[in-house]
Amino acid sequence: MRIPSKHIENAVDQIASLPGIGRRTALRLVLQLLNRTESEIQQFSEAFISMKEYVKKCTTCGNVSDFEVCAICKDSNRDRSIVCVVEDIRDVLAIESTQSFRGIYHVLNGIISPMDGVGPSDLNITNLITRVQTEDISEVIFALSATMEGDTTNFYLYKKLKDFDVTFSTLSRGVAIGSELQYADEITLSRSILNRQPFEL
């Protein structure tokens, strides 16, 4: 597919640099952009520049925010003694949308993954240790992905935090609500039998 314009080619390269977008899709998107007015394109482009310029990391929890301290950390109605450790901001959004958690967060901004060259020093871990040391925290919830990388990170954090006076918990694992038993994978099913819970009416 030889595109007859190096400016279009360049725009396609940029869109195709986003994860999961191939060159064919990128071309379709770029041609749609090309049909927009100059001021619409200006708006489109400036959105990313001003995002990069103005978006900060909350100095307390590492969540993205337009301010030094994010809205959740600022909220005096939240329980500051329970800290939920997550991998990135999308996990915060997912948990917030359940409206089931009134504690606060700590965003690691990644997960320990030697294969991708991500070690503990690349993550927002030192801050977490300081928080547990200095703030009035009684429980740390490990809410990382149920993968090998997630387990490794959980273990690393546990080792670093176990001497402080806090309890640790993790998300319950089991058969998803609304899913049929026969489609659950073996490991999940075996865990949910071993960790069976008292029946409640």
Add this chain to the structure above:
Amino acid sequence: MRIPSKHIENAVDQIASLPGIGRRTALRLVLQLLNRTESEIQQFSEAFISMKEYVKKCTTCGNVSDFEVCAICKDSNRDRSIVCVVEDIRDVLAIESTQSFRGIYHVLNGIISPMDGVGPSDLNITNLITRVQTEDISEVIFALSATMEGDTTNFYLYKKLKDFDVTFSTLSRGVAIGSELQYADEITLSRSILNRQPFEL
């Protein structure tokens, strides 16, 4: 999904304004962008602005180009007596990649579609009539989509051009090469039986 930053929200809105990209995907892409350096974001954004600024429509055929006249129209090795009428630049790319066509193109930049409010005056049709009138053209190939809109557009163009001394042709329709007969749709199969071709060894 309440995003805790209006700058990120704005960037997500812009990405989600592209066709076929939902807000969840947009957020994933935007967070990936947020992790890039300032100069990378600058490059990303400027690609679209300079595309809008520098990309022209070829004054002859309407194809996109970095110059007044596109590379295909400029190419003296091409047969200027056969004009292939297509809907947009992606069709040019698709036909060019077959390396089976040595004529030139005319890009309508759309297709007559009353449902979407696109009429003949919105398309690059007047130019096509002028070309057939003034250039030394002997054949016009209608290479539009095999849809109702494509057929409408073919018919409109035919009516406008039929009094000129040119022959008209259209892409052959039939069972795709490499596909199994049982999976061909009924209309295509019926057309390809009616329009059967002499068997050649």
